[in-house]
Amino acid sequence: MTRMWRHVAGVSALLCSKSGFTGSVIMVFLTLSRWIRNRGPDRYWKVQELLKSARHFRGRKNRCYSLAVRAVRRAFVYASKARKTKRHSMRQLWIQRIAAASREQHMKYPALIHNLLKCSVQLNRRALCDLCISEPRSFKALAALACARRTEGFRAALGDGSHPPGVFSRITQPITAQHG
Amino acid sequence: MSSFSRSAQQWATFARSWFLIDARMQPPGKIASMCSVRLQGKHKPIYHPMSDIGDHVVVMNTRHIAFSGNKWEQKVYSSHTGYPGSFKQLTAAQMHKKDPTAIIKLAVYGMLPKNLTRRTMMQRLHLFTDDVLPEDILKNLTEELPQPREIPRKLSEYTQEERDAFPMLWTPYCKP
Numbered sequence: 001m002t003r004m005w006r007h008v009a010g011v012s013a014l015l016c017s018k019s020g021f022t023g024s025v026i027m028v029f030l031t032l033s034r035w036i037r038n039r040g041p042d043r044y045w046k047v048q049e050l051l052k053s054a055r056h057f058r059g060r061k062n063r064c065y066s067l068a069v070r071a072v073r074r075a076f077v078y079a080s081k082a083r084k085t086k087r088h089s090m091r092q093l094w095i096q097r098i099a100a101a102s103r104e105q106h107m108k109y110p111a112l113i114h115n116l117l118k119c120s121v122q123l124n125r126r127a128l129c130d131l132c133i134s135e136p137r138s139f140k141a142l143a144a145l146a147c148a149r150r151t152e153g154f155r156a157a158l159g160d161g162s163h164p165p166g167v168f169s170r171i172t173q174p175i176t177a178q179h180g
Numbered sequence: 181m182s183s184f185s186r187s188a189q190q191w192a193t194f195a196r197s198w199f200l201i202d203a204r205m206q207p208p209g210k211i212a213s214m215c216s217v218r219l220q221g222k223h224k225p226i227y228h229p230m231s232d233i234g235d236h237v238v239v240m241n242t243r244h245i246a247f248s249g250n251k252w253e254q255k256v257y258s259s260h261t262g263y264p265g266s267f268k269q270l271t272a273a274q275m276h277k278k279d280p281t282a283i284i285k286l287a288v289y290g291m292l293p294k295n296l297t298r299r300t301m302m303q304r305l306h307l308f309t310d311d312v313l314p315e316d317i318l319k320n321l322t323e324e325l326p327q328p329r330e331i332p333r334k335l336s337e338y339t340q341e342e343r344d345a346f347p348m349l350w351t352p353y354c355k356p
Contacts, residue, residue, distance in 0.1 A: 093227075093228065096222065096227055097225045097226070097227055098225075099222075100222055100223055100224055100225050100227055101225040103223065104223070104225070129225075132225045133225050133226060136225075
């Protein structure tokens, strides 16, 4: 026992001198076997969980934990930021496609959207885009509706009061300009 | 169209068309914007920037384009090769004399998106100085696009009756 005490005191003195602490300290580990640290038992699985998000990366970032940690964190940050830009770019693409389709029908995109809004056709840009690709005739009908709504004022002022063919509306009387 | 088989419909949707534009008496900027829209594929409802769906555009009579205003003398095309003393500035008239297709080519190049697909799109643009087109291009053409600018008639092209019927706004002073 005394031999162990001396051993411990010697080691503790060594440690205190290294750290610059000069005082009489008695360390807690009484036997050599108790110096062995037992850290978390599941390090392997935690590392694997992170590396599985990095397997498709290039270079050592897909194998080595320290490099992978940084790369995976950046990747997750980019993914978070991109969720907002994805919505933005999807809307932009829908608008470009609707503009192309409406130009095929001899109308411009702002005119189409504004006149559909005035007719209270509440189709959003996603629906209009799907229609213009897969249901071209429905889109043509919508464009005709928007065109009719757009020229309603002109026809009331200059036309002969007749309705354009093929466009259904709630107006049943002939259109006349209502000026005072 | 609905009677096509699926593969035929797919082929028809994604086929590359060849457009023809006559640039006689047209402003080169308007011609260039029409070209750039069709080269990118923005005239199609199936447009996507990553999918290569642009069409071919053939422009003829580029020698006879018409700038508005004084742009033939005032518009300057500058270039620098990087070596000292090689800064060149050419007016539009000089540039056109040197190469009649350069004005439209530069205009279209500036209007296309500034990415790697730009060079491919420029390869699909075919410029000809006059209305003589080679056989293989003539065989490929599918559609002619209407000209953006209505060409005004010259005074000599009006008949005497039309000139007389034009309303007189003021009587010109003639020395007795």
